[in-house]
Amino acid sequence: MQTVSVAESRQLDDKTINQIGIPSMVLMERAGLKIYEDMVHNADLDLSRVLILAGTGNNGGDGLVVARLLATHNYNVSILTVGNPDHASPDHVNQQKICDYYQIPKVFMNADFNQYTTLVDALFGSGLSRNVGGDFATVIDKANAATAKIHAIDIPSGLNGDTGEVMGTAIKATSTSTIAYAKQGMVKAGANAYTGKLFVDDIGIYKGDTFDNE
Ligand SMILES: NC(=O)C1=CN([C@@H]2O[C@H](COP(=O)(O)OP(=O)(O)OC[C@H]3O[C@@H](n4cnc5c(N)ncnc54)[C@H](O)[C@@H]3O)[C@@H](O)[C@H]2O)[C@@H](O)CC1
Numbered sequence: 001m002q003t004v005s006v007a008e009s010r011q012l013d014d015k016t017i018n019q020i021g022i023p024s025m026v027l028m029e030r031a032g033l034k035i036y037e038d039m040v041h042n043a044d045l046d047l048s049r050v051l052i053l054a055g056t057g058n059n060g061g062d063g064l065v066v067a068r069l070l071a072t073h074n075y076n077v078s079i080l081t082v083g084n085p086d087h088a089s090p091d092h093v094n095q096q097k098i099c100d101y102y103q104i105p106k107v108f109m110n111a112d113f114n115q116y117t118t119l120v121d122a123l124f125g126s127g128l129s130r131n132v133g134g135d136f137a138t139v140i141d142k143a144n145a146a147t148a149k150i151h152a153i154d155i156p157s158g159l160n161g162d163t164g165e166v167m168g169t170a171i172k173a174t175s176t177s178t179i180a181y182a183k184q185g186m187v188k189a190g191a192n193a194y195t196g197k198l199f200v201d202d203i204g205i206y207k208g209d210t211f212d213n214e
């Protein structure tokens with residue numbers, strides 16, 4: 001399986017958005033659509049009650065697109081936002097406004113995760129930069145202890161995308177939808193216990209200038 005480092009992944013995202021000119025909200029929509037499709041076609045997941053665990057960056061933004069697509073297809077879905085919304089990324093803010101239009105229910109830190117059949121891990125992706133603590137660690141540990149299965153977006157939160165090390169604590173997912181390429185750390189020995197079944201989603205991120213037209 002072809003893999004990239006976290007830095008390479010971020011460079012490819014940056015090139016796609018800032019040099020090639022595909023707007024980041026378009027990429028986020030495509031990511032959310034693919035992840036939604038991975039989830040609805042994954043027989044391992046029971047989507048009768050879904051909780052989106054959203055950080056305030058763009059990984060959380062992907063999670064909010066999934067929340068909206070589930071809601072507009074009549075799935076029962078709620079959102080738990082973790083972190084300071086005042087520091088949310090611009091795309092996350094836009095996605096939250098769309099979720100507000102659809103009045104997708106919000107729950108808080110005291111939510112009982114055992115009420116849900118599937119948790120979507122959208123806490124951190126390629127932006128993870130230090131060990132996980134505080135509310136993020138509480139939510140990750142509570143998710144892992146819950147009866148619900150977990151579908152992770154891009155990288156199981158807390159897993160180091162380069163080394164596969166656990167940064168304090170990390171989500172143990174049933175399945176992971178990773179964007180464009182798997183990240184190097186996700187294929188290291190032992191990482192499979194965190195990623196579960198891996199889906200690699202092509203969302204139009206730059207992959208090179210040569211095309212095979214045969
Ligand atoms: N439209 C886009 O820009 C795209 C975004 N994508 C998604 O965006 C993700 C990357 O998004 P971001 O760069 O916003 O980063 P993340 O959403 O991964 O992280 C959010 C923020 O969390 C903070 N943080 C890092 N480590 C922390 C810790 N231990 N405790 C508390 N806070 C911490 C950082 O300030 C970081 O900016 C990808 O993994 C992918 O899911 C992809 O869908 C590709 C396209």
Ligand SMILES: [K+]
Nearest residue numbers: 121124155157
């Ligand atoms: K994640």
